Amino acid sequence: MRKKSILFVLPAFVIYTFLMIIPIIGAFYLSLTDWNGISQAYHVVGIKNYIDMLSDARLRNAIMVTLKITLTVSISVNVLGLFVACLLNRAGKMINALRSIFFLPYVISTVAISFIWLSILSYTGVLNTILNALGMGSVIADYIGNAQNAIRSICVIEIWRTLGFHMVLYLASIQTVPEELYEACTMDGGTGWQKFRFVTLPMIVPGITISVIMSIMTEMKQYDVVKVITNGGPGYSTETVTYNIVTQAFGNNMLGYSSAIAVFLFAIIAVITIIQLRVSRKMEV
Amino acid sequence: MKKRMISALLASFMAVSMLAGCGNSAPAADAPAAATEEKAEAASDAAPVADGEVTLTWAVFETDNYTAEMWQTIIDAFEADNPGIKIEKVLMTGDSRPQFLKTMLAAGNMPDINVDPVDLASTDGIYAEVPEELLEKYEDTAIATYNGKHTLVPAYKAYRNQCYYHKDQFAKAGITSEPTTWEEFVEDCEKLKAAGCIPLMGAGASDIWATSFGYWTGVANSDIMKAYPNFNEQILNGELSWTDPVIVDSLTKWQDLINAGYYHPGSMSFSYTQAQEEFKNGATAMFMDGAWATAGYDAPDSGFTTDDIGVFVVPASSGAKSYCTMPQYWGVAESCEHKEEAFKFCEYVLGGNPEIYKLYLKSDATYSVTKEPVEYEMGPVQTEFADNYKSIELVPEIMKVVGDTAMPSGFEDFTCKSLQNIFTGADVTAELETWDAEMKRLLESAE
Incomplete structure (x- = not known):
């Protein structure tokens, strides 16, 4: 029986090893070299790349930007996702249609979405045109070309884009909560809020864990929206860690250094995920 | 708990694997020979030979000026004149x-012939x-040298940018002539704002390139080259700093324009x-734009004539009477299996067939670099653009210098x-200071 089960696992193990584990080990190795990604010669430089990272102000900025986006988007999509899921759970026959509508942005190409938002947020775009038409010309702003607004715009786009996905995760979790628990709560005189606080929330902790981890991972790797909307600008104000990795690798010909940053990002995600898992474990019933 | 730790690690693996995919696997420690073989294999995949026919891959880009039709016209002409060689x-x-090219190189799919190869050319x-007999056809000043090697085929030179303006807005502001000094330029900005x-x-x-285009590539470049004719050499060997007062002063003047709300x-x-x-629609009076823009204004269906649009060289605050030019090149990949045919294609397009060279140059309003100049009929805006350069010295663009004094990638x-x-x-x-x-x-x- 044990041998048979190993055979079942083998294809996935082989594919995963060749397509993921080996390249990752390769990235670890590259992070210890000064390879430029082009020439055939390179040197093993030990931990020099990691030491260089400590004095890289542009990377520090990218880490801060990534953390801001991750924090803002993760909190927003999880709170809003849960809220919308609770509402949708009571939508009756409309549930499927509404679920599809909310999920739609997530299945559209991110690049396509970014171009749509670009036409909305540009200084002479849809939003400012509407504000102008409503006689609100004084509140017109530059949503992309101003550093503070640019990062907010990225967050708004990401929240809009991923909300549907997290809403579906929460909806699926909510629908697994046994109806009897709500009935029991009703019998005990529980209010709507108390049902949510003492029945729904503890029962969907595994769903919360998945949703939070997925949102953190997605935003920690944020690249495409930033690339299309601002290209990391103005200046470096919206450069994320992943954007920095690509720039170092293919712009500056520093693939060894960029691999070190990728490994660093890996470590951060691992730590955050472990902390998140420990916290959510304590919350599970 | 162990399961949870494993799942956490797997989640992180998934994240980093996205990044791992960005690069090629590392070359082996004794890589040169193995990598060369790999490249050759990749090249043979990219350039199939069937029944004596050679296929060459040609990396190009498309813009409003460099259209798909233009590239196809070049390909069709070459294939008609050179049976047995196909261009893909x-x-x-x-x-x-x-x-893009670095990614293709990393993936082992480097196109045989590249337009705009300068960034990669510094890597041996x-x-x-390039065969000497081909290089002999081009102006000496257009030949680029990297570590004593000539690996680029000169394609054209582009006069960078000038300031296009709406004549009706100048008239509305009471401006009767184009500015010839920095002070006049600032005064005109003020008059326009007041109007x-x-x-x-x-x-x-x-x-991001577009932010630098105009003031930095035009005015500041002139200021710097006037003060330091061998700027690239001096900055690269540490004799000069980017915080040199000439550069600080020039960029501060640019920031003054921005702060003044111009x-x-x-x-x-x-x-x-x-x-x-937005500029074409009249949102602003002036726009420092590239030479290529002249092709758009001169197009029969552009809706513009020289009664509407004028163009002038923005005067530098230092009084520098120079403007920058940028050479452009093509390159044949070392991995190309049919280099002779590839260079034949370069020669054909870049001067060998004057009509095709004219088409290539005219499309983006660029100029020939062949010893035998190839000229074409220019439209009125481009003529004005070219005439503006007659009395001033052309200097290299600092960031676009190729060869041993090129800026790092x-x-x-x-x-x-x-x-x-x-x-x-x-x-x-x-x-x-960060520069x-x-x-x-x-x-x-x-x-």
């Missing part, structure tokens, strides 16, 4: 052609040496195309971003 177009997508072994016009258009958003408030949110379109993009910082209010000297540090870092990593 590879479209360089994205906003960075160097990054990427491009094949209710926005004087200048800028660009940014995802087109630029369109949405400049940083516009891509280059948007900015150009990635530095131009860095400076463009820094210029965006300056545009949005950063301290000029503090920003320029020194970044250039040093990139030069060290390239050693």
Whole structure:
């Protein structure tokens, strides 16, 4: 029986090893070299790349930007996702249609979405045109070309884009909560809020864990929206860690250094995920 | 708990695997031979030979000027005149052609012939040496040398940018002639603003290069080259700093224009195309734009005549009477299995067939670099553009110099971003200090 089960696992193990584990080990190795990604010669430089990272102000900025986006988007999509899921759970026959509508942005190409938002947020775009038409010309702003607004715009786009996905995760979790628990709560005189606080929330902790981890991972790797909307600008104000990795690798010909940053990002995600898992474990019933 | 730790690690693996996919696997320690073989294999995949027919891949990019039809006309003409050689177009997508080519190289799919290969040319072994008999056809000043090697085929020279303006807005502001000094230029900006016009258009958003285009590539470049004719050499060997007073002063004057409200408030949110379109629609009176824009204004269906649009060289505050030019090149990949045919194609397009060369040059309003000049009929705006250069000296564009005094790879993009910082209010000297540090870092990593 044990041998048979190993055979079942083998294809996935082989594919995963060749397509993921080996390249990752390769990235670890590259992070210890000064390879430029082009020439055939390179040197093993030990931990020099990691030491260089400590004095890289542009990377520090990218880490801060990534953390801001991750924090803002993760909190927003999880709170809003849960809220919308609770509402949708009571939508009756409309549930499927509404679920599809909310999920739609997530299945559209991110690049396509970014171009749509670009036409909305540009200084002479849809939003400012509407504000102008409503006689609100004084509140017109530059949503992309101003550093503070640019990062907010990225967050708004990401929240809009991923909300549907997290809403579906929460909806699926909510629908697994046994109806009897709500009935029991009703019998005990529980209010709507108390049902949510003492029945729904503890029962969907595994769903919360998945949703939070997925949102953190997605935003920690944020690249495409930033690339299309601002290209990391103005200046470096919206450069994320992943954007920095690509720039170092293919712009500056520093693939060894960029691999070190990728490994660093890996470590951060691992730590955050472990902390998140420990916290959510304590919350599970 | 163990399961949870494993799942956490797997989640992180998934995240980093996205990044691992960005690069090629590392070359083996004794890589040169193995990698060369790999490249040859990749090249043979990319250039199939059937029944004596050679197929060459040609990396190009498309713009409003360099259209798919134009590239196809070139391919059709060459194939008709050279039976047995087929050209397969590879479209360089994205906003960075160097990054596109580096990705193709890393994936082992380097196109045989590359348009715009300069960024990769400084790395030995990427491009094949150009036959001397081909190089002899081009102006000596257009020949690029890297470590004593000639690996680039001169394609054309582009006169960079001037300031296009709407004549009706100048008239509305009471401006009767084009400015010839910096003071006059600033006065004209003030007059335009007072007349209710926005004087200048800028660009940014995802087109970071467009922020530097205009003032930095035009005015500041002139100021710097006037003060230091061998600037690239001096800055690269450490004799000069980016915080040199000439550079600080020039960029501070640019920031003064921005602070005075002469630029369109949405400049940083516009891509280059948007900015150009806004200018054409009359959103601003002036736009420092490339020579290539003349092709758009001179097109029969453009809706513009010289009664509407004028163009002048923005006077430098230092009084420098120079403007920059940029050479452009093609390269044949070292991995190309049919180099003879590839160079034959380069020769054919870049001067060998004058009609095709004319088509290529005229499309983007560029100029020939062949010893036997190839000229074409220019439209009125382009004629005015070219005439403006007659009385002034042409100098190299600092960031586009090729060969041994070229800036390190990635530095131009860095400076463009820094210029965006300056545009949005950063301290000029503090920003320029980062240029020194970044250039040093990139030069060290390239050693």
